Amino acid sequence: MERMTKFLLASSALLLAGWGDQSLSGTYASHQPRSVELMQLTQTPDHHLTGTIRRAALNNDGRVETSTINVSGAVDGHSMTLTLFTTPLPLGENFGGTVTNNGLDFTVPTTPGSAQAGVSHFDRGNIGDYDAAVNRLTQAGTAIQAQLQHDQDVEALNRGAQSLTRDLDAFINRAQQVISRTPHVVVFYPHAVAEEQAELSLAQRLATGNSVQQGEAQAVVGQMQADRAVVSNGDDAITDALQTLAQREATLNAEIRRFNERCLDGSTVKLGDAIPDMGPIRAGASVNASSRSSKPVVSTKWCPDSPALATRRTWRGGRALVAAP
Incomplete structure (x- = not known):
């Protein structure tokens, strides 16, 4: 029994060590009913992160607005921070995140300026998935615009x-x-x-x-x-x-x-x-x-x-x- 316990502890330590050494470099996607985000990150050997977030959102008038922002951050084991630069100034908005088995989770306000927080999840993805999601939003926007014109x-x-x-x-x-x-x-x-x-x-x-x-x-x-x-x-x-x-x-x-x-x-x-x-x-x-x-x-x-x-x-x-x- 003691030998089994030691084996399990050793296996868990190896898994955690392996995950901690795993690079976060890659492409991630977050899907919501009326928006989609594509995050591309590069991790340096000293655990710093740089990259971009592309976003497409469907407005109430049927238009799909797109934007791209730069991000930087750092990762420490399962914890990470990410700074989003939404303006040309070197001032950004900081978000805390967690590395999970199936992607990244960030703590974000439920609505802009809200004190309540929610979780924004990013899965491993690719540009093709993002483009397909943007196409679906565009089709939905076309239907909205047609209905608005009809009204x-x-x-x-x-x-x-x-x-x-x-x-x-x-x-x-x-x-x-x-x-x-x-x-x-x-x-x-x-x-x-x-x-x-x-x-x-x-x-x-x-x-x-x-x-x-x-x-x-x-x-x-x-x-x-x-x-x-x-x-x-x-x-x-x-x-x-x-x-x-x-x-x-x-x-x-x-x-x-x-x-x-x-x-x-x-x-x-x-x-x-x-x-x-x-x-x-x-x-x-x-x-x-x-x-x-x-x-x-x-x-x-x-x-x-x-x-x-x-x-x-x-x-x-x-x-x-x-x-x-």
Whole structure:
């Protein structure tokens, strides 16, 4: 039993002595879910260490940032220290480490500036493993960037759908205002034409009389011209409003077609394309339906065969006759 104990103690001493003499020169790698580090060390005969650490880290925006820093240190049996030079100045950050059977363990803060410590483990590795890990991070970053772009596209489409909804609401309100004024206009034109015709007849009769009556005829014509300017301004305002509505309707129709193709019938959407969220889609579809119900009223109020437009033509004819005397 005593001989066996001596043998085990001697074997352990030899193993420890052998490990203590083992050089740490070589390549080590540390892998985390969103980063990878490659440390290349050279140990001198006097147990000093020099080398570099290459690091690649995946950011939240999908970019992979890489960096390289110089390191130096020393090893004493199973213990080691390493200084990381993160700036050009000869001032570095010191870390303590332990040599293990399968690599190197360093005590590091769990987060920058944190008082809590964790362990960063480096396995024996090679440059090929590091490059493969960087490639995986790059692929993950590409997926993140694609998702971020998709989210931005959806947000832009949401804003577009909401803007179209507001524009349609404004169009409907404006159309309803024009529609509500139409009955007054329809009544106004025949009355205005009748008054102008009566004044025209009076002016024509007075124009055949003596000089006093001819002067009165000129006064009537002057009043007719003043009345005509007032009515003409109202007529032009209505015409401009209708033209503006028609132009706005054409613009909105084009936007609605694009909205329908993207959101409702999906005729231009391919798998993976961005579309607005359902809230803006439903709101836009509801207002779109309201706009379709109001459009026939807007367009037929002034159609070529409507009584309103016929009265306008009569009035314009009356305006021409006024200038005759």
